Amino acid sequence: MYNLILFGPPGAGKGTQAVKIAEKYNWIHISTGDILRAEVNQGTALGLKVKAIMEAGQLVSDELLVEIMESVFVRHALVKGFVLDGFPRTLNQAKALDKMLEKLGKKVTLVLSLDVDEEELVKRLLKRAQDQGRKDDTEEVIKNRLIQYHQHTKPLIDYYREQKLLKEVIGVGSVDDIFTTLCLAIDAN
Ligand code: B4P
Numbered sequence: 480m481y482n483l484i485l486f487g488p489p490g491a492g493k494g495t496q497a498v499k500i501a502e503k504y505n506w507i508h509i510s511t512g513d514i515l516r517a518e519v520n521q522g523t524a525l526g527l528k529v530k531a532i533m534e535a536g537q538l539v540s541d542e543l544l545v546e547i548m549e550s551v552f553v554r555h556a557l558v559k560g561f562v563l564d565g566f567p568r569t570l571n572q573a574k575a576l577d578k579m580l581e582k583l584g585k586k587v588t589l590v591l592s593l594d595v596d597e598e599e600l601v602k603r604l605l606k607r608a609q610d611q612g613r614k615d616d617t618e619e620v621i622k623n624r625l626i627q628y629h630q631h632t633k634p635l636i637d638y639y640r641e642q643k644l645l646k647e648v649i650g651v652g653s654v655d656d657i658f659t660t661l662c663l664a665i666d667a668n
Pocket of ligand 1: 488489490491492493494495496511512513515532533534536537538539540544564565566567568569572603604606607615624650651652653654657
């Protein structure tokens with residue numbers, strides 16, 4: 480089982496590239512953002528719990544995310560590979576993921592980190608606000624999401640670098656060129 484983590488700040492292109500990678504390699508794409516948004520849209524108990532947190536650009540609790548991911552791994556125990564998009568986002572989540580995979584006799588295979596400067600991130604997310612009207616793509620909430628990223632998520636770069644699992648990829652350019660670079664890194668691993 481190939482377990483790929485697509486890593487990067489909000490707006491780096493994780494979701495965009497994860498869809499393409501999952502299609503090419505026939506892996507399962509898991510976007511925790513999409514899972515949570517679906518719960519919100521369906522008005523489930525979980526959705527009601529996380530709606531305000533997401534709309535404020537805060538991180539949902541590690542406990543909830545770990546619970547969600549445990550059920551994902553149980554449901555897809557026999558797949559060829561996973562592209563994890565948006566998970567893990569904290570050190571606690573990363574450690575929980577290691578444990579979940581260990582139980583299945585698996586490990587993280589590779590972490591591809593998309594490197595995009597902050598000006599470009601804000602530009603992309605504000606454009607998405609116009610195109611899709613996502614509630615967390617306002618200027619103020621984007622600022623908060625970037626703060627959360629720097630405080631809680633960016634430290635994972637060192638966590639994975641120390642384990643020699645990290646490859647950094649420039650995330651600015653055409654979607655297809657970035658995709659080609661990501662595939663080369665996957666194939667080389
Ligand atoms: P996500 O849905 O993961 O949102 P995101 O970080 O903005 O990533 P996204 O995948 O949408 O952006 P992408 O870079 O693809 O999370 C939303 C919220 O859910 C979080 O704030 C948090 O509240 C909660 N959450 C999710 N996971 C969690 C976790 N593990 N723990 C706690 N809370 C969690 O794309 C951005 C835009 O850029 C798109 O419009 C795209 O078209 C464009 N784009 C992509 N590539 C481009 C390129 N090369 N050039 C130009 N534009 C490009």
